[in-house]
Amino acid sequence: MAERYDLVVVGAGPAGLTAAIYAARARMRTLVLDESVPGGQVKTTHKVSNYPGFPEDVKGTDLAKAFSAQAERFGAKIRRAVEITKHGLEGDLKTFELDEEEQVEAPAVIVATGARPRELGVPGESKFKGRGISYCATCDGAYFDGKEIHVIGGGNSAVEESLFLTQFARKVTIVHQFDHFQAEPVSAQEALHNPKIEVIWDSEPRAFLGEKQLDALRIENVKTKEVRELKTDGVFIFVGYVPRTDLVKGLVKMNPWGYVETGDDMSTDVPGLYVAGDIRSKQFRQITTAVADGTIAALAVQRYLKGRK
Amino acid sequence: MSEHVKEITQAEYEKEVLQAGEPVVLDFFSTECPPCEALAPKFEAVAGQFAGKARFLKIFRQGNRDLAARLGVSGSPTLIFFKGGSEVGERLSGEDIKRTALKAQVESMLA
Numbered sequence: 001m002a003e004r005y006d007l008v009v010v011g012a013g014p015a016g017l018t019a020a021i022y023a024a025r026a027r028m029r030t031l032v033l034d035e036s037v038p039g040g041q042v043k044t045t046h047k048v049s050n051y052p053g054f055p056e057d058v059k060g061t062d063l064a065k066a067f068s069a070q071a072e073r074f075g076a077k078i079r080r081a082v083e084i085t086k087h088g089l090e091g092d093l094k095t096f097e098l099d100e101e102e103q104v105e106a107p108a109v110i111v112a113t114g115a116r117p118r119e120l121g122v123p124g125e126s127k128f129k130g131r132g133i134s135y136c137a138t139c140d141g142a143y144f145d146g147k148e149i150h151v152i153g154g155g156n157s158a159v160e161e162s163l164f165l166t167q168f169a170r171k172v173t174i175v176h177q178f179d180h181f182q183a184e185p186v187s188a189q190e191a192l193h194n195p196k197i198e199v200i201w202d203s204e205p206r207a208f209l210g211e212k213q214l215d216a217l218r219i220e221n222v223k224t225k226e227v228r229e230l231k232t233d234g235v236f237i238f239v240g241y242v243p244r245t246d247l248v249k250g251l252v253k254m255n256p257w258g259y260v261e262t263g264d265d266m267s268t269d270v271p272g273l274y275v276a277g278d279i280r281s282k283q284f285r286q287i288t289t290a291v292a293d294g295t296i297a298a299l300a301v302q303r304y305l306k307g308r309k
Numbered sequence: 310m311s312e313h314v315k316e317i318t319q320a321e322y323e324k325e326v327l328q329a330g331e332p333v334v335l336d337f338f339s340t341e342c343p344p345c346e347a348l349a350p351k352f353e354a355v356a357g358q359f360a361g362k363a364r365f366l367k368i369f370r371q372g373n374r375d376l377a378a379r380l381g382v383s384g385s386p387t388l389i390f391f392k393g394g395s396e397v398g399e400r401l402s403g404e405d406i407k408r409t410a411l412k413a414q415v416e417s418m419l420a
Contacts, residue, residue, distance in 0.1 A: 036347035036404060043343040044404075061343065081350040083408045099354070099408060116405070130384040130402030139342040140384045142371065213381045234383055 002103035005031045007301055008096060009110045010247060012078055013040020014287045015277025016112035017067040018294030019301075024074035026302050031104060032071065032078045033096070039064025040114050041241075041278075042287060044138045045157075046164040049186075051287050060138070063287075089251060089273050107272055107308065108301045111248055111260075112294060114278040115241035115285070120152065124208030125237075132214025132234050137161040140236075141168045147233035150175055150217060152205055158238035159183035159191045165236065166196040173230070174199045175219055208235065243279045255281040266297035267304075274301060313356035314365045319376035322368075327394040329364055332418045334411075336367040337377060339385035344404040348386045351408040355415065363415055392418055 007023050009016045012034035023030040037043065045060030054063075068078055079098070086097035094109045117135040119125055125133060134140040141164065149169045151162045154176035160183070162172050174191070179201045181188040191197050200219065206227065207218040217235060220227045243259050252268040252275065253261040259281035266274045276293035278285045314336075317325045326333050336352055338345040356365035370377050370385055380389065387402040388411065398414055 035407070037343050039343065061341070064343075081347050081408075083351075085409065130387045130400055131381045132383050134384045135403065136342075136344065136384070139339065139344055142339065143377070143383050143385075214383075 002095065002105040005029045005104060005106040006305060007031070007108045007110065007298075008033065008094065008104060008106040009076075009112060010034075010084070011040065011112035011114055011244075011277070011279075012036075012038035012068060012080075013112060013114045013277060013290060014042060014067060015114070015290040015294035015297075016040070016110065017071045017078075018291045019110050019112065019276060019298040020071040020076035020078070020294075021067075021074060022295055022298035023301065024071060024076040026298070027075075028302070028305070030071075030076040031106070032076055033082050033084065033098070034078070034080055035083055037064075037080050038068035038078055040290075042067075044136050046138050046161065048287065084247070087247060089248065090270060092272070094272065108274070108305055109272065110266070110274045110276055110294075110297045110301065111279065112275070112277040112290075112297075113244040113247060114290075115243045117237070118240045118242050120205060120237055120239060122205050122207060124210075124214075128208050128210060128214040128235075131212065132210065132232075133208060134234065134236050135238070137164050137236055140234075141165050144169050144234050146170050148173070148231070149234040149236065150230065150232045151236045151238065152176075153238035153240075154178060154180075155182045155238065155240065156184060156187065159187045161236060161238055162191055162197055163187065163194065166194055169196070169233075172197050175203050175205060175217075176201055177204045177222060178202065205235075241278065241285075245279060248273070248275065257281075264296075265300035266293060267300060272304060311353055311356075313360050314353055314367055317366050317368050319368070319373040322376055325364075325366060326391055329391070329394075332363045332397075332415070333391040334363060334365050334415060335389045335391065336365070337370045337382045337385055337387045337389070338367055339370045342385045344406075345386045347404070348388075348406055351406070351411065352388075355408060355411050358412065359415055359419075362419055390414060390418055 006028035009032045043064040047057040088095045203219045209216040260275045274297040276297040277290040
């Protein structure tokens with residue numbers, strides 16, 4: 001027997017948890033599913049400085065916990081570390097099989113699965129994942145105590161996580177493909193003035209090298225075409241994100257980059273199926289914009305369910 | 310301490326992992342590591358499914374740095390698979406370790 005909900009939210013990041021807060025407060029039976037612990041990308045962000053309501057910086061893990069506690073306070077049920085092993089989202093009633101054993105169903109679903117860190121696709125990258133290459137500074141920074149490491153990228157994540165990594169590493173060298181950072185000026189300036197941080201501009205990684213363990217990276221200067229190898233103890237890669245769309249592939253319209261196209265109310269072409277947060281096609285992806293999407297999606301679902309009755 | 314997962318230290322590695330009669334899955338975890346928190350219930354569940362057939366061990370990386378360095382582990386969580394005292398199969402690491410993927414790898418080790 002399937003357990004019945006009014007709304008299933010997939011993904012417990014800022015978008016999904018905000019949707020759950022609004023839905024639960026509207027007395028909808030709300031289930032949130034996440035294959036990890038709640039928080040999405042926020043939970044592994046070491047600090048958040050631009051989320052309103054926190055005049056001091058807030059730790060990403062604390063903000064993530066606050067979001068989920070608030071959703072639970074109003075009665076939303078959050079299932080952690082759960083895997084969706086089957087799903088049917090097309091019909092009037094959406095169905096999920098969880099961990100190959102449980103069934104749940106609901107007339108409305110909000111998919112807020114967000115995005116995962118983009119891999120570079122450079123030779124050696126998958127071989128050395130967990131053997132010198134990392135995508136999570138909060139998880140793995142402490143492994144590099146007193147070591148010399150490299151960070152690939154120049155956006156907000158790359159620059160802010162580089163600053164965080166200076167707590168552990170002796171030296172952090174940022175390798176960036178352009179001649180300036182894309183990060184916000186406040187963090188970019190901080191990084192440029194940090195004595196532990198060095199920057200190699202106009203350069204892209206071409207290969208990760210080593211026997212069993214990563215010990216060097218090969219980079220190419222995109223202007224001069226000069227190629228060189230740098231010794232390293234570890235590399236952190238922060239080069240953007242790719243949307244997690246496995247659940248809705250083939251079902252909804254996507255833009256050429258794989259993000260889901262929605263209406264202003266977060267609806268898709270499938271009745272009862274909504275999409276919110278970083279997975280959506282839009283210009284800016286921030287915690288604040290994810291929270292806005294989640295709000296709108298939950299309100300639109302309420303209207304949709306009323307219309308169905 | 311959980312029922313099916315035992316925590317070890319590097320001093321016990323030889324005995325608990327290399328000399329074990331059954332295949333072993335060893336989980337390197339850290340604190341302040343949300344992906345490790347996310348893996349824990351899945352690891353526990355799969356350990357229960359294979360109780361008596363394979364051993365599920367975990368080891369705290371911060372307290373066992375030498376072994377982590379010796380095995381070339383640089384990220385948490387990292388799962389390493391052992392059979393007959395040697396490492397077998399691909400390691401699983403990072404945020405996206407699925408329960409079904411872990412189960413499949415244990416099954417192939419037992420096959």
